[in-house]
Amino acid sequence: MRSGSAIPLSAVTGQVWPAVPQAAGQTMLAAQFQLERSQWWPAETLARRQLEQLRSLTAFALKQVPHYRELIAQHLPEVARDPNSLTWESFAQWPILNKADLRDRGTAMLAAALPQDHGGMSWNFTSGSTGVPVRCALTMVAHFFRSALALRSYIWHDLDFSLKYADIRPGIGAGRAPGWGASTNAAFATGPSASLPTTTDLNAQLDWLLAEAPGYLHSTPSNLRALVLRSRETGRIPRGLDAVVSYAESLPVDLRQLLREVWNTRLIDIYSCTETGTIALQCPRHDHYHVQSELVIAEVLRDDGSSCATGEVGRLVLTDLCNFGMPLIRYEIGDYAEAGATCDCGRQLPVLKRIMGRRRNMAVDPDGRVFWPAFPSDAWYQIAPVRQAQLVQHTPASIEVRYVMERDLSEAEQAQIAAIQGSEMRYPFEFRFSRVSAIARSPGEKFEEFISLCLPEAP
Ligand SMILES: [Zn+2]
Structure with a gap:
């Protein structure tokens, strides 16, 4: 059952197709309906909608978040008086926030009060390769959109929902679940899932992978690479992998080829971070990435702060458009990326040709x-x-x-x-x-x- 032909779960007796989903499924499908349309919008339409949402976020941050109230009063007094006066030109003057600022500002980054319909807050922690520990607050709305983007990625790459999904990553326990997780469970029936921590010995990971025989394997590039090399060395090859999904690190240059040659499978890479969630998804037709502009603004900047032209590598500065709990506006994540040309797949979402890693790389x-x-x-x-x-x-x-x-x-x-x-x-x-x-x-x-x-x- 490919995602392209999958029917949502119906909550009405006997009404199988078209389905009438339960409430959470309706909400998830309503998000997918909008994302399906907005990916084809001309760049100007996308930019106009982004600016509307950005003004709404700014108005909220000026009222509720001490950090932005002080910062914007000082640097952009006109915007502080009237958030609706924010333009792309004034946004380019908005001071950039880095990881150390985020840590040092502490509770001044948090919303004093949150609209009830954004749900409660939860916490995420990241240390990352820069060694600066950062704590991030996330609303239920932000969680919801992270799940929506994961589902979008499955739809883009036409994953088969009936297969088993296996996950080997840091910070999880070994376990099993009847479905794939939050992104699919609300709206679709899927095959089961199984998980294992990356701290598991490589031979044991390979045993597990052969025994589970999943259709999909989700893991970090470095772990995948070690695993596929061990598989090649020992001749123990998993069968039936429709795709491998990677995230969280820059891709080793040979990983796609290794997976094709040794496991006869394709690689789908997702560029994300703890702070803002999914930033860019791999294009269904190419190895490059599309920025998820409906939820994040990703600027690729030169050292002087101007925007990089196509083919230039610059530092990534992110704005999360949906997390009101701890708004991140012009946040320098520490990664570098190459700005890409408009994609021939027809999606107007900006292209990142390569994600390069950190300055110290x-x-x-x-x-x-x-x-x-x-x-x-x-x-x-x-x-x-x-x-x-x-x-x-x-x-x-x-x-x-x-x-x-x-x-x-x-x-x-x-x-x-x-x-x-x-x-x-x-x-x-x-x-x-x-x-x-x-x-x-x-x-x-x-x-x-x-x-x-x-x-x-x-x-
Ligand atoms: Zn594309």
């Missing part, structure tokens, strides 16, 4: 030039059976290659890898190799292929 050369290093790991793996690797730049001229493998790399292999990696860099760095038993990271933290410990301060 950039490299610097001895002349102080900062750049995004390529990591041709697919070429590496043809030289030696490296399981996982991470490049750490300790000084502007040298890079440590940490790798996980059954044995040491030979000198010839090291030289080959250094040559391939070196050809992708802008400077003849000295590479030093260290074999490690594991590349450690704390739970919930993203895996990073490249970390520089000697970058100059951001401009």
